[in-house]
Amino acid sequence: MLPIRRVLILLIPFLASVAAHKEPKTPEEIEVQRALQAAAYHCAPAVEQFTAARKRSWAQKVLAGRPSLPGFDELFASETYADLPGSASDAEQTVMGCSPLQETRIQNNTCVLTPVVTEGPYYHQAGHPVRQNIAELQPGLLLLLDIGVIDVETCKPLPNVLVDIWQANATGFYAGHPVPHPHLVGEKPQVGGKRSGLLSAFPRTIEEETFLRGAWPTDANGVAQFTTIFPGYYTGRATHVHTKVFPKWTVLPNRTFTSDHLAHVGQFFFDDEINLRIDEMHPYSENPIRHTYGRTRNWRDSLNIFEDSHGPEGQYNPVFKLDLLGGVISQGLIGYITMGINASASYDNRWKG
Template identity: 70%
Template sequence: MYPAVLALFPLLLTVLAHKEAITAEEKEIQRSLRNAAYHCAPAVGDFTAARKRAFAQKALGQAGMPGLPGYDELFAQEMLAGIDGPTPDGDFLSCAPVQDTHIENNTCVLTPEVTEGPYYHIRGHPIRQNIAEYQDGLLLLLDIGVIDVETCQPVPNVLVDIWLANATGHYAGHPEPAPHLVDEQPQVGGARSGLLSKFPRTNDHETFLRGAWATDRNGVAQFTSIFPGYYTGRATHIHTKVFPEWTTHPENNTFTAGRLAHVGQFFFEDDINLAVDKMHPYTENPIRHTRGRTRNWRDSLNIFEDSHRNGYNPVFKTHLLGGVVAQGVVAYITMGVNMSASYENWWQG
């Protein structure tokens, strides 16, 4: 059943990515898609575990003496050396059927397509790993793996594009509401409950917390960032797109997008969100003492819930870089992407 279902992924995802299964036939397709996704679960689990081991050896130090290596060293290819090699049982990422396998929520991360939101910049996203610029906040190291759900194999040389809000809940280029909406109050009730209108782009030169990087030979893209802040109506999140095709512009180190294979959002467990809330500069969030943060389960537009459809899970698995949260966090996630898919690269509301 699995090979047949996987072969049909491009067609099925085009039909069902934004549609609720209603008929018996649609529900059966959804069940088949879920089974096909779980088919890759052992591969995803091994893939993530190997990356964690490699990172721990490099970043967490030896004999209880954690220390963060230099930037170039942290992202050296040698850090992941060997994770794509064969094992005594066969290919490292072979797609074995799921049998008596405990599938942890954080190891089978195959997210559906969800809205990109109104703050993506089609032009000007830099190609870089360090996206923090001069933004203050908790050090966040992101380790994002990409596998192809049609093969269960990691995908090298695809561009992972991410963007997120700063510690006080603002996106680069969008510092203030429109003048006529300065006193706007959040939507009450309905799917848009808690949301404000989009802040216009008034600073074209700002690029903080935006960037893209190609996956390496192991299918991994790594970024240095700060932990994102929150704004009214939305749970804490990071946006992402995956481009199998793109054109670089060396003169300003940006790119023009080609085919878009995936649009999604990543989240964090509420426990770490609440811990970060107590740290400066997150305490300076202008809505901290009024509307406060939106918890995951109250995320507007049902984005957090939609991202969990069919057993998928878009929540980072996080580990402390040192003994306390303030020393920084490393966050792992693996995206299962239909590399044959093609979506429009513009916000559809």
């Protein structure tokens, strides 16, 4: 049996041939997926410690004399994830007196490892701002995202890689894409097949819109944090957040970026139970398809994207682990997830359709 690192090195030449949202079919592609899956098992203990430390450090920050919810800048200050001494009573503490503080228990399905899902039609090749707060005054439920990145070859946090994310707003629209093509107004969703429930992609008609889009580099601890709102849903798709990871990039004068080294394409999801609860909150309750086509549950996600995100043998977990920021859900949520990537992989930074 070859060591995992050796298997990954041997398979790197094949990684570039695995297109986004392409089911592994050839023996080489299947072996790539299985090797990365083995890396997930191999890295699980390290990721457990990684994520538990992130949660503990954040919670200790809140417990250290701050009776109220910290502001965005305080919560995501550079020292938030600095090493802090633990205590035996941590597990008995509560965050703001309401939410139990517990170390994350990460099983062997921790990592979102393989770029097997489509980036979708709403990514902007140019113009994604480099920023942590991507909400841009969009109304919705406060959502703080804590996204860790590890190197599957070393099982160690991966600093200084750019995590790029984008999502729909509370009523299911992406920045720059408010309306369908004129000849497709009134189009009905696809019935049956892998595209069941989908409409044709809306064109980009407002070039300057950038809400709910942004990228930020991981810090020395391999963590990128974002302030956003909980995403809404649209026909045929489960609620999700898109992501790309770039090991190398260049910041442009207008505070956007460019890169020719894409190492990961993926999508994150949320538990259906949380999705259904948030559906009742304003402005999510104003989704224009709520009383017609309604939301698509994870297990019915079109193009099999939710299923593909679990990997060919179902061993990955693309669902955020959510904690309340306060005593009730309306005070906001913080979501944790860890991605394992092979920083040596390189993919075309363009939508495959």
